[in-house]
Amino acid sequence: MLAAPKNHELDYTLVEIMEPIPSAYKPYFAGWDRSLDTPKSIAAIHHPSGAAKKLSIENDPVVSASIGSNMGYLDDSHWKVLMWDSGATEGGSSGAPAFNDKMKLVGMLTGGAATCANPYNDYFSKLNAAWNYSAEPERNLKTWLDPSDTQTQTCNPYDPTTKYLNNVAIKEILSPQNCASFDDNFVIEIENTGNNQLTSLHVTIVFNQNERVDFTWTGNLAFGARTQIAAPETFYTEGANSAEVYLTMPNNLPDDAQEDNYKQQVFSVANDNVNKIKMLFVSRNGLSNVSWLLLNENTNAKIEASLPNSNSASTILCLTTGCYRFELIHPNIALQFTIENESLYKTIYNKQYANAGNEVFKFCIFPYNESRVYVSDQTKVFPNPFTEVVFIKPAENFAEVYSAEIFNMLGKRLFGRQNNLSDIYIDTSDYPPGVYWLFLNAKTRKEKILLVKI
Numbered sequence: 001m002l003a004a005p006k007n008h009e010l011d012y013t014l015v016e017i018m019e020p021i022p023s024a025y026k027p028y029f030a031g032w033d034r035s036l037d038t039p040k041s042i043a044a045i046h047h048p049s050g051a052a053k054k055l056s057i058e059n060d061p062v063v064s065a066s067i068g069s070n071m072g073y074l075d076d077s078h079w080k081v082l083m084w085d086s087g088a089t090e091g092g093s094s095g096a097p098a099f100n101d102k103m104k105l106v107g108m109l110t111g112g113a114a115t116c117a118n119p120y121n122d123y124f125s126k127l128n129a130a131w132n133y134s135a136e137p138e139r140n141l142k143t144w145l146d147p148s149d150t151q152t153q154t155c156n157p158y159d160p161t162t163k164y165l166n167n168v169a170i171k172e173i174l175s176p177q178n179c180a181s182f183d184d185n186f187v188i189e190i191e192n193t194g195n196n197q198l199t200s201l202h203v204t205i206v207f208n209q210n211e212r213v214d215f216t217w218t219g220n221l222a223f224g225a226r227t228q229i230a231a232p233e234t235f236y237t238e239g240a241n242s243a244e245v246y247l248t249m250p251n252n253l254p255d256d257a258q259e260d261n262y263k264q265q266v267f268s269v270a271n272d273n274v275n276k277i278k279m280l281f282v283s284r285n286g287l288s289n290v291s292w293l294l295l296n297e298n299t300n301a302k303i304e305a306s307l308p309n310s311n312s313a314s315t316i317l318c319l320t321t322g323c324y325r326f327e328l329i330h331p332n333i334a335l336q337f338t339i340e341n342e343s344l345y346k347t348i349y350n351k352q353y354a355n356a357g358n359e360v361f362k363f364c365i366f367p368y369n370e371s372r373v374y375v376s377d378q379t380k381v382f383p384n385p386f387t388e389v390v391f392i393k394p395a396e397n398f399a400e401v402y403s404a405e406i407f408n409m410l411g412k413r414l415f416g417r418q419n420n421l422s423d424i425y426i427d428t429s430d431y432p433p434g435v436y437w438l439f440l441n442a443k444t445r446k447e448k449i450l451l452v453k454i
Helices: 141-145
Strands: 031-033 042-046 054-058 063-065 078-083 097-099 104-112 120-126 168-175 187-192 198-207 211-221 226-230 239-248 262-269 274-282 291-296 302-306 312-320 322-330 335-341 346-353 357-365 374-376 379-382 389-393 402-408 413-419 424-427 434-441 446-453
Touching: 042 104, 042 120, 054 078, 078 104, 168 239, 168 262, 187 198, 211 226, 239 291, 239 302, 239 312, 262 302, 262 312, 291 312, 312 322, 322 335, 335 357, 346 357, 357 389, 357 424, 379 446
Parallel strands: 031 104
Antiparallel strands: 042 054, 042 097, 063 078, 078 120, 097 104, 104 120, 168 187, 187 226, 198 211, 198 239, 239 262, 274 312, 274 335, 291 302, 291 322, 322 357, 335 346, 374 379, 379 389, 389 424, 402 413, 402 434, 434 446
């Protein structure tokens, strides 16, 4: 043993392996990260209740926390997992390493309330907290892991048995994120996963399944090291966008393993007339077979994406005003699906699907510019005239139970609903072009609005 806390104010132990590890064991030496950068995700390897090795994954950022001063630990010395997306920990998991999204050690499991049936609230002692906290140098991790005082924040992993000489992986698309601007650069992060120094790489980016950018990166990247690469040009469009990134020919040679050479990003480019739309997907069975497609019915622009292999996922899009057709494809699983308009603090769609299948529905984005909306006594209709889907936002004093009905000029009732919802989305695809009457009725008032379909 090299280092440990004196009075249990932290939770760590540093040991040294004295004998060489046989190559037949295929060892992999993990890197570490002592920075205070909040991990974007956490993966823990452990043996719950003494069982065979298990892997638990949290895809959301952890939070800096105190486990409790009554337990003797220093304040703000732990990373807290609020809820595991996959798996959990139990008694016997203590000491489990926590790896961040760059596969580097950031903490060790102290404990928490989590069980397999209740995957909430686990605490990992921060690697940074034990770095240089003690007046006794031999207790600090810094003394042993950075004896030359290089001030390094991270250490890259090392695989002495890797069979790959020329191999590169795309780790993340850093920019743009959702609700981007036209001025944002397109930036990716890559990692050299081959034993040879990486000195060149061909990069291809396809924007919106149409515009293609090809360029060559040059540099000097050691095994396990990462760097960021910015595209020389971009082709963004207003509203929803997609980008596909392909990495080829590291060191001007074929890549030894191509499964990590591709990544897709879905994002939105905003202007002054957009709404921030958040889509939430949850399934205990995993989302790996779920995909979706969004079509702007005004411009026919579409965006589609597949979901990651996790129990929950979210996507944020900045959508321009107009009407959209959304298709959700979820074979073989049940899931909960929600669309929220965060700009207006409201839920557009929320439904739990017990069975597999394809779901299609339509919705409209309400514009901030009130001059583009038909207003009758504070009830708002958009668009009007309309082509297919019409969005109705009743006045505030219609918030109580009301009925909404649409009649054609011959007096035939085409639509009727009774509820206490604040908004109504009506699909009029079966209505011929013409003029219609909308009737809104509440306990205290009534309203009649002329609708025009073109």
